[in-house]
Amino acid sequence: MRTVTLNNGIEMPILGFGVFQVDNDQTQKAVEAALAAGYRSIDTAAAYANEAAVGAAIEASGVPREDLFITTKLWVQDQPAEANTIRAFEESVSKLGLDYVDLYLIHQPFGDYYGQWRAMEKLNRDGRARAIGVSNFAADQLIDLIINNDIVPAVNQIETHPFRQNVDYQELMKGEGVQIESWGPFAEGKNGLFTNDVLSAIGDAHGKSVAQVVLRWMIQRDVVVIPKSVNPDRMAQNIDVFDFELTDDEMGLIAGLHTGESQFFDHADPDMVRWLSARRLA
Incomplete structure (x- = not known):
């Protein structure tokens, strides 16, 4: 499996398996199937309410922990x-049945995310979260966040697909040492x-499905x-x-599909991206 190197030297598989919107009663079976298919990176979150099922699948799989890359996400606005x-991190690793996670993300920029980040920096320094990052x-x-804190996020997980390609934002992140994740x-x-x-048409030319074309485009x-999928064939x-x-x-040709519009909500102003890029390069 091809990997990317995060800003602290950690290797992360470029292709993983997500469990967003996978029902809790389907999650264990789905993750077991994914691990059997060869996936070694699994992405979950406290907000998905299926961390325990992911943990059960990891245990049942028999795949050595050191061969896995496990991501979960923080969802807390309490003071x-x-x-x-x-506290939220300890709950997540307990449900997962793990001593540490490979990547811990702030799920949304809500509440006191400076305070959240300071706690995550401590978890990173203690080795409980091998890498830390953000989402959305x-x-x-x-x-x-980068300017006003010590550790630069390793990853920013954002909506990215052929209609919202985030090319400029990816370049900005790359310049700061932040890996984009879709x-x-x-x-x-x-x-x-x-x-x-x-x-x-591109899929037909290669004997591949549209989904495979999109994933290959991302990887390149x-x-x-x-x-994500609950279908082992997919x-x-x-x-x-x-x-x-x-x-x-x-x-x-795929670049030409970009509209810049979110298919879900608007969370990245392209003018702001360009302005920040110019300011950071100045």
Whole structure:
């Protein structure tokens, strides 16, 4: 499995398995199937209410802990933020049945996320969270966090797919040492993604599905991606994307699908991204 190197030297698989919106009673079976298919990176969150099922799947799989990359996310707005972040982390690792996680993210930039980040910095220094990062942070929020704290987030997990490509934002993050990670890589099928003429034609040219084309596009852009499925056949298909390569022309055709619009909500102002990029490079 290809990996990316995070800003603290930790290796993270570029392709993982997500469990957002997977029902708790389906999660263990789905994660066991994903691990059997070869996935070694699993992404969950306290807010998904399925961490315990992920932990049960990890235990049942027999895959050595050191071979896994486990991500979960903080969801807490209680005060004081630092103490409640530590409490929330302990609850998450207990449900997962683990001593540490490989990546711990602030799920949303809500509440006292400075206090949350200070607690996460301590967890990182103590080795309980091998890497720490954020999710759904807009450019101004990310740069503000970097400027005013000690540890630069290793990852920012944001909505990224062919209709919202975040090219400028990815460049800004890269300049700061932050790895972009996609959630919603298929836009949940919105805007006709799975029947899109451009993606379908590229898939036909390679004997691959639209989903495989999208994942390969992400990988060639160095975007970490975590598709989800409860169908073992689709899990196997989604991980089978390392035996072909999109041409420059095909990458350009997919670039032309960008509209900049969220398929879910608006969380990144492109003008703000450009302004911050100019300021940071000045």
